[in-house]
Amino acid sequence: MNLDHFLELPRLSGLSVSPDGDRLVVTVSVLDPKRTGFTSSLWEVPVDPQGPAPRRLTWGGTGESRPVFRPDGSLLFTSARPDPDDDEEERPASLWLMPDRGEARPYATRPGGISSVVVAAEAGTVVLTSPTLPSSTSPGEDERRRKARRELKVSATLHESIPVRWWDEFWGPAADRLFVLDDEGTARDLTGPTGPALRPEPDYAVSPDGSTVICSWTEVRSGGVLRPHLISIDVPTGARRTLLTEDVAEFRSPAFSADGSKVAFVSEAVPSPDTPEHQRLMVLHLTGDRAGQVHEAAPGWDRWPTGTPVWTPDGEALLVTADDQGHAPVFRIDLDRRTVRKLTDRGAFTDLTITRDGSGLYALRSSVDSPPAPVRIDPRTGEVTALRGPAEELPLPGTLTEVTTTAEDGTPLRGWLVLPEQASADRPAPLLLWVHGGPLGSWNGWHWRWNPWLAAAQGYAVLLPDPALSTGYGLDFVRRGWGAWGGAPYTDLMRITDVTVEREDIDAGRTAAMGASYGGYMANWIAGHTDRFRGIVAHASIWDLDTFRGTTDAGFYWRQIMTAQARAEHSPARFAESITTPMLVIHGEKDYRTPISEGLALFARLGELNVGEDGTMPHRLLVFPDENHWVLRPQNLCVWYETVFAFLAQTVQGEPWQTPDLLR
Numbered sequence: 001m002n003l004d005h006f007l008e009l010p011r012l013s014g015l016s017v018s019p020d021g022d023r024l025v026v027t028v029s030v031l032d033p034k035r036t037g038f039t040s041s042l043w044e045v046p047v048d049p050q051g052p053a054p055r056r057l058t059w060g061g062t063g064e065s066r067p068v069f070r071p072d073g074s075l076l077f078t079s080a081r082p083d084p085d086d087d088e089e090e091r092p093a094s095l096w097l098m099p100d101r102g103e104a105r106p107y108a109t110r111p112g113g114i115s116s117v118v119v120a121a122e123a124g125t126v127v128l129t130s131p132t133l134p135s136s137t138s139p140g141e142d143e144r145r146r147k148a149r150r151e152l153k154v155s156a157t158l159h160e161s162i163p164v165r166w167w168d169e170f171w172g173p174a175a176d177r178l179f180v181l182d183d184e185g186t187a188r189d190l191t192g193p194t195g196p197a198l199r200p201e202p203d204y205a206v207s208p209d210g211s212t213v214i215c216s217w218t219e220v221r222s223g224g225v226l227r228p229h230l231i232s233i234d235v236p237t238g239a240r241r242t243l244l245t246e247d248v249a250e251f252r253s254p255a256f257s258a259d260g261s262k263v264a265f266v267s268e269a270v271p272s273p274d275t276p277e278h279q280r281l282m283v284l285h286l287t288g289d290r291a292g293q294v295h296e297a298a299p300g301w302d303r304w305p306t307g308t309p310v311w312t313p314d315g316e317a318l319l320v321t322a323d324d325q326g327h328a329p330v331f332r333i334d335l336d337r338r339t340v341r342k343l344t345d346r347g348a349f350t351d352l353t354i355t356r357d358g359s360g361l362y363a364l365r366s367s368v369d370s371p372p373a374p375v376r377i378d379p380r381t382g383e384v385t386a387l388r389g390p391a392e393e394l395p396l397p398g399t400l401t402e403v404t405t406t407a408e409d410g411t412p413l414r415g416w417l418v419l420p421e422q423a424s425a426d427r428p429a430p431l432l433l434w435v436h437g438g439p440l441g442s443w444n445g446w447h448w449r450w451n452p453w454l455a456a457a458q459g460y461a462v463l464l465p466d467p468a469l470s471t472g473y474g475l476d477f478v479r480r481g482w483g484a485w486g487g488a489p490y491t492d493l494m495r496i497t498d499v500t501v502e503r504e505d506i507d508a509g510r511t512a513a514m515g516a517s518y519g520g521y522m523a524n525w526i527a528g529h530t531d532r533f534r535g536i537v538a539h540a541s542i543w544d545l546d547t548f549r550g551t552t553d554a555g556f557y558w559r560q561i562m563t564a565q566a567r568a569e570h571s572p573a574r575f576a577e578s579i580t581t582p583m584l585v586i587h588g589e590k591d592y593r594t595p596i597s598e599g600l601a602l603f604a605r606l607g608e609l610n611v612g613e614d615g616t617m618p619h620r621l622l623v624f625p626d627e628n629h630w631v632l633r634p635q636n637l638c639v640w641y642e643t644v645f646a647f648l649a650q651t652v653q654g655e656p657w658q659t660p661d662l663l664r
Contacts (some may be wrong), residue, residue, distance in 0.1 A: 001397050001457045003638050006337050007031050009231055009447060010391040012036070012372045014351065016067045016075075019121075022047065024362055025057065025075060026374060026388045033636055039063040042077060043390045045374045047360065047508060054390045058104065060540050064096070064526050068117055069098040071099045075235070077108065078114050090289045094230040095128065095185070108185040111143040112174050118206045121258070122355070125210025125235065126181040127190070131203040134193045139623035162224030166200045166471065168590045168628030176202050178213065179524040180235055196220050203228070203547075205254040205263070211235050214254040214263050228252055230265060242264045243284065244294065253308045257315045257414055258356075259391045261287045264297065264309040264318055273563045276482040277440075278475055279304040298333045298340045302474040307350060312379060313358040319379065319417040321349050321363075323442045323472030326402070326414060330363065330377060343382030348445030354379065362387075366446035368416050368464065369400040369453075397421055398456035405464065405499040407492050411480065415465030417632040418452040422459065425434055429461040430510035430652050433497055433533070437517030439469040439489065440478065449630055449637075450516065458645055460652075463500050467492035469518075483562060485518075486525045493522065495531070510652050514644075516540050517594060517629065521572065524602060528575025535651030539586040540594045540629050543602040544573040553592040575578070576605045582618035586640065588627030596623070620647065639663065 012477045014027035024047050029040040040063040044055045058064045058067045060081035067077045075098040080091055092113025098104040098359045110112065112131035119126055136142035139408035148154075155163075156410025157172040164171055176198040179187035191197070196218050213233040217240075218226050229245035244251055247270070254265045263284045271277040281297040303322040312320040318333045328348035349363045350372070364372040365386075373396060374387040402470035405413050423429040432455055436443050443464035452462035466473065468481030480488040501508035512535040515523040527536045542548050545567040549558040568574070583606060587599030603621040610617040622643050624636055631640045642660040649655040 001453050003454065003641055006451065006454060007035070007634050007637070008073065009371065009394065012364055012389065012391065013376070014065060014365055015353050015374065016069055016446055017047075017353045017355055017360070018069045018073055019356050021357065021360050023069075023073070024374065024387070025069075026364070026390070027065050027067060029063075031634060035632065040065050042075075045387055045389055047362075047376065047387070049118075049376075049385055049387050051388070056390075057098065064070050066117055070119055070126075071122060074098060076117055076119065076126065077104075078117065078257060079570040080113075095126075095181075097185075097379050097566070106185075108181055108187060110148055110179070110187060111139055115176060116202050118204060120206045120208055120210035121256075122208040123210030125206060127206050127213055127235070128179050128181065128187070129176040129198065129204075130175045130179060130187070132193075133174050134195070139187075161196070161220050163226070163553055163555065165592045167553065167593055168588075169592075171196075171199065175199065178202075178204065178215070178233065190233055190235065191240075191404050192238075196226070199226070203254070204251050205256050206235075207256050207260045208258060209260055212260075214265075216252045216254065217242075219245075223556055223559065226464055226559075227270075230254065247281065253305075253597055255311060257308045257311045258313045259315060261285065262315065266305055266309075271482075271561050273561060273566060276475065276478045279389065281305045281309060281318065281333065283318075284549050287506050297335060297338065298569070299338055301333075303331070303341045304471055306354065307352065310352045310354050310361075312354070313356060319343070319352055319361060323354065323444060325472055326416060326442065326444050326466060327367075327470070328442075328444050330361075330382070332379070332382075343379075344377060344384055345382075347384075348379075349375075349398055350445075368418070368443060368446065369396055370394065371446045396453050396456070398423075398453065403465070403496060403500050405496050407468075407488070407495055409480070409488070411468075411477065411492075413465065413467070413496050414427075415463055417500060418456050418462040418464070419459060419505065420456040420459050423461055425504035428505050428507035429459060430648075431497075431501060431506050431508075432460050432462045432510075432648070433493065433511065433517035434462055434464050435493060435513070435519035435522045436464070436466070436470070437515070437519045439481070439485065439518035439521075440469075440471050441518075442466050442470050442472045444472065454641060455645075458648075460648070461500075461506055463497065465493060465496045467496070483566045484570060485521065486529075489522060490525055492505065493526070497532075501657055510534065512536065512648055512652050514539075518542070520594070523583075524572035525570075525575075527570055527579045527581050529578070531580050533581055536581050537584045537647065538588065538599075538602070540588065540591055541585070541598060541602065542572070542594055543598045543605075545571040547601070548594070551595045551597055573601070573605070577609060579606065579609070582647075584620050584622065584644065586622045586624075586643075588624045588631065589628065590626065592629040593629050599623075635662075 011029040029038045032039045042057040062080040064077045064079040078093045080093045095108040096104045097107035099332045110130035114131045178190040216228045217231040218228045228250045230251040250268045267282045269278040285293045305320040329344040347365045347367045351364045361377040365375045366372040373389045376385045428617040513533045514537040516539035520538040523538040585603045587596045606619045650657045
């Protein structure tokens, strides 16, 4: 596996099944002809593993995504492809309709584009979101105002509250609104101006009969705190009603039962410096004697549901995914008995979708050693059947194994270890410790950004541990590192590294540590607390916890979870003078979650402490002006890996420094 081969691999996402269960559609992204971006198309996957080969459905040059079936079997999707009857060369994403047989045609447009689409399972009512300027009362007025800003090259935004940005986007002036489509595709405004209500991302569901929208509705509290509560919107009138609102919890991921009588959703407890956040799966009754009542679907279940829950058609159970011991399996929750059963075993499952009769459950399954691919799951037995997807099975340059040990406090620890093909007692491999981000996360699925197999192809072993604060091991495991980022997470990482380097096929004298986001924070923390590694890579890292809370996009969250004392005690900047290991600092200028000021402050401090008499130092800084928290452009990704591998070759392998060609 080399970088060119890696970039050419198809990337699957966004699964949708037809109402009759006969058709399965997935979004496939591939490298564009210029090799400077990715473009997506829709593919039909046979639901029978012995059926015909997958079939490509769309060929638009700008790509297609967000496929969703209507009850009549026709397919809706979004695309920025030009309308054949439109003179505009560039348009935002619009909604297209592809009948069961025939060509796709434009169905609905909005001046600001269409950002999400949901279809009522029985009535076929289409509800969508579209960014709209706050003073616009019609599509014509919205287009006129947008055109004026474009022609006058006005990019300014005026903000009246915090926060003002999210990940890589400054908010405003346009904000998402909810719209409902009539049979001709004309959009009717359901909400009017929403301000921050549908931010950071629209999160809503439509009742099967199309009469009601349940929506996560965000309110901005004092200090810029975002607090999502749950509301209902009457589709015929647009009338809104608050269903659930609390100061101590947030509500998201609503899903209607097949009969429309109940809604499942995720309740997330608001964290504090002493108490970690905790997620629970809840059910709200909308009709009958229990109308308005809420109960927990699985009391005592010590896992956090991910994604949107899926109802079985009979309403007896919920199907959800959750991180669990280095995997992300599917769980079945029996609502009468309030019991949880793990349906699947190995792998990380996403994009759950079920047929109307409940006979077939479909998902994308990945693992650390396999990219996402479509599978069929028996909803009752959990038997998993691989389907013929658009991507071929990928041969890997090594093997995957597991490492286990015990933490200082006796807690079991585990992680994945990727070994290159040639690793043996005679040829021990150098080791890279990779720390995941989050910090509430886990190494349990395929990673397109941090892919250990590219390192294995270079001859490195890669350790992917889940230290304290990782998800999938219970709330107590998170609590071990809560408010003390440099405590148990650090000692856990060192402990599992100690066990790994004792292996005969690992070279204990040639090691490096790497991480991004929280992993970048930990890379900085490691650099100031040990000299055991030959090189350290910190991407999108946090350097000074005190300055970080005032510059990050979600400052309110960090103020909730860390006291001034915790920030002072666990800030890597305090230990700058102890850093002796060469560091590669990487940052994107459009990263608003961990702003580039963190990377610049780190590199400046390294320069103050480590510049030699000739003006050089052992550290390097790699900046991407057009990238955000991640590195998404294909050729920037190549430069990222080439620079990292050049740095590791110098620091870990002792080879002369070789600047990548495109950086010379």
